[in-house]
Amino acid sequence: MPVREDDRAKEDFARISDGLDALEDNRPPRRRIDPVAIVAPLVVVAAFIGIWQAVWALAIKPEYVIPSPSTVWHQLWQMVTDGTAWDATWTSLRRGVVGFLLALVIGTALGLLVSQIAFLRKGFRPILSALQSMPSVAWVPFAVLLVGLSPSAMYFVILLGAVPSIANGLIGGLDQTPPILRRAGTVLGARGLSLVRHVLVPAALPTYLTGLKQGWAFSWRSLMAAELIVNSPELGVGLGQVMQNGRNLSDMPTVIAVMVLILLVGVVVELGVFAPIERKILRDRGLAPTGV
Amino acid sequence: MTSILTLERPERQESSRARVEIRGVRKEFRQRDQVVTALDGVDLDVAPGEFVTVVGASGCGKSTLLQLIAGLDEPTSGTVRAVERPALMFQESALFPWLTARGNIELALKLGRTPAAERADRCQELLDLVRLGSAGERRVHELSGGQRQRIALARSLAQGSRLLLMDEPFAALDAITRDVLHEELMQLWQDTDLSVVFVTHNVREAVRLGQRVVLLSSRPGRVLRTWNVDLPSSRSLEDVSVMELAADITSSLRTEISRHAGA
Numbered sequence: 001m002p003v004r005e006d007d008r009a010k011e012d013f014a015r016i017s018d019g020l021d022a023l024e025d026n027r028p029p030r031r032r033i034d035p036v037a038i039v040a041p042l043v044v045v046a047a048f049i050g051i052w053q054a055v056w057a058l059a060i061k062p063e064y065v066i067p068s069p070s071t072v073w074h075q076l077w078q079m080v081t082d083g084t085a086w087d088a089t090w091t092s093l094r095r096g097v098v099g100f101l102l103a104l105v106i107g108t109a110l111g112l113l114v115s116q117i118a119f120l121r122k123g124f125r126p127i128l129s130a131l132q133s134m135p136s137v138a139w140v141p142f143a144v145l146l147v148g149l150s151p152s153a154m155y156f157v158i159l160l161g162a163v164p165s166i167a168n169g170l171i172g173g174l175d176q177t178p179p180i181l182r183r184a185g186t187v188l189g190a191r192g193l194s195l196v197r198h199v200l201v202p203a204a205l206p207t208y209l210t211g212l213k214q215g216w217a218f219s220w221r222s223l224m225a226a227e228l229i230v231n232s233p234e235l236g237v238g239l240g241q242v243m244q245n246g247r248n249l250s251d252m253p254t255v256i257a258v259m260v261l262i263l264l265v266g267v268v269v270e271l272g273v274f275a276p277i278e279r280k281i282l283r284d285r286g287l288a289p290t291g292v
Numbered sequence: 293m294t295s296i297l298t299l300e301r302p303e304r305q306e307s308s309r310a311r312v313e314i315r316g317v318r319k320e321f322r323q324r325d326q327v328v329t330a331l332d333g334v335d336l337d338v339a340p341g342e343f344v345t346v347v348g349a350s351g352c353g354k355s356t357l358l359q360l361i362a363g364l365d366e367p368t369s370g371t372v373r374a375v376e377r378p379a380l381m382f383q384e385s386a387l388f389p390w391l392t393a394r395g396n397i398e399l400a401l402k403l404g405r406t407p408a409a410e411r412a413d414r415c416q417e418l419l420d421l422v423r424l425g426s427a428g429e430r431r432v433h434e435l436s437g438g439q440r441q442r443i444a445l446a447r448s449l450a451q452g453s454r455l456l457l458m459d460e461p462f463a464a465l466d467a468i469t470r471d472v473l474h475e476e477l478m479q480l481w482q483d484t485d486l487s488v489v490f491v492t493h494n495v496r497e498a499v500r501l502g503q504r505v506v507l508l509s510s511r512p513g514r515v516l517r518t519w520n521v522d523l524p525s526s527r528s529l530e531d532v533s534v535m536e537l538a539a540d541i542t543s544s545l546r547t548e549i550s551r552h553a554g555a
């Protein structure tokens with residue numbers, strides 16, 4: 001065997017494979033922030049306020065039905081300075097977050113059980129889907145009669161709004177796990193719980209997160225609905241109650257100011273909490289982030 | 293370099309019992325009302341340290357055979373015995389996209405019960421072994437096709453199994469990258485006590501790598517013929533000897549495939 005030739009061949013291979021490595025460097029560049037994505041929504045909001053101002057100036061409807069943007073702004077500012085806005089937002093947000101976290105625990109546990117146990121799956125899946133399509137406001141009278149005018153009634157409504165979305169998101173994600181990844185996990189020795197933990201749940205994460213986002217939206221919506229309907233000193237004063245008081249006094253600026261606050265909470269939670277998590281999860285997997 | 297694999301060359305007296313024993317295996321798949329017989333009467337042994345390549349037409353049951361050896365599926369009848377849980381490299385990329393290259397290998401070490409303290413070092417050794425020592429922090433989607441298959445190989449080796457099953461791992465790669473990976477795989481196999489079952493539909497690749505080439509028939513799949521490859525391990529795809537043997541095997545494969553034309 002001509003040893004020298006063999007060595008040369010090996011050297012050649014090393015060079016070729018180094019060359020390939022250099023060529024294969026295909027890391028995608030970091031995404032830049034798109035300034036249009038920030039400016040565009042602001043333009044739309046400004047345009048909306050402009051139209052509102054114009055409609056007010058035309059005086060089609062009396063002042064107490066369509067107040068001017070600046071009247072609403074002053075009302076909002078006053079609520080911020082006298083503390084009403086903080087107190088009410090805090091009361092509602094705390095309730096919403098606690099209810100959502102509760103729903104997170106229950107929905108996740110339920111989703112895992114239902115997806116892994118055949119009998120539960122057959123029994124619960126249609127019911128979960130049905131519950132998800134039921135407007136949770138419809139539960140308010142039931143909850144009030146069941147547990148009385150107490151914070152428990154609020155949590156009850158939040159849970160019924162959020163748990164089905166969260167559970168369904170998790171189940172859907174687990175179902176969509178590519179079989180090849182499941183088999184890869186099995187080959188590596190993952191069984192039962194360790195397969196769920198190391199393979200199935202991470203694979204389900206994007207869909208699960210969509211379920212969580214929807215769950216939060218439903219929590220927040222059902223809470224606002226419940227607060228509007230139920231009024232009792234025991235419940236404290238949340239955003240819904242402030243708005244209901246405004247309605248009773250035909251105080252349109254207050255009603256609109258509270259609407260702005262409700263919207264702001266939604267935007268802040270979406271942009272501040274869910275969007276960064278979603279971006280990270282999708283970017284890690286090389287999937288394109290959707291939406292904001 | 294071999295220490296990471298805990299697969300040093302065997303002591304001479306180690307039993308020469310087969311790592312895989314397949315006896316009279318039949319595998320049927322039921323699709324609604326019709327039954328597809330993927331494999332029928334397959335017998336195959338793989339000795340310690342042996343490199344066996346399996347060739348056959350598309351759909352002849354090559355992947356099915358590996359799934360049975362890996363224990364991912366049960367034969368309809370017959371027995372499949374493997375000495376230990378084999379490592380399996382899949383036909384398509386099966387890396388976990390939520391983990392980095394390093395994370396994939398470390399998970400394999402963890403599931404294979406490697407003590408936590410040793411994992412980081414072993415992982416780095418495996419990354420170096422497939423020459424991706426500095427690409428450990430990359431996500432799967434940031435790796436090229438060839439790099440992905442190298443990480444998949446490293447992850448399979450992380451299992452520490454003495455039996456490696458490979459299902460057309462290089463089918464989607466360009467010729468040069470594939471050559472390089474062939475060379476690396478041969479090096480690895482020579483330095484260790486690994487038994488390899490390598491499935492491919494590329495006859496020349498089978499001759500390039502295997503000590504023994506097994507030809508499977510189609511519908512149902514069974515072992516049609518076996519060739520021993522007595523060629524130096526540094527052979528290349530272009531060697532005349534490789535091409536000659538490949539031509540011989542290919543003509544058998546042609547005959548087998550055209551047999552189905554009349555049916």
Ligand SMILES: Nc1ncnc2c1ncn2[C@@H]1O[C@H](COP(=O)(O)OP(=O)(O)OP(=O)(O)O)[C@@H](O)[C@H]1O
Nearest residue numbers: 321323328330349350351352353354355356357493
């Ligand atoms: N889960 C399954 N259900 C039904 N039929 C199956 C299943 N898996 C494989 N088959 C059938 O069994 C036969 C063998 O499939 P297999 O995937 O093992 O072929 P292969 O030799 O690996 O093909 P290729 O070279 O294209 O990868 C095919 O006819 C296929 O349709």
Ligand SMILES: [Mg+2]
Nearest residue numbers: 354355356383
């Ligand atoms: Mg196949």
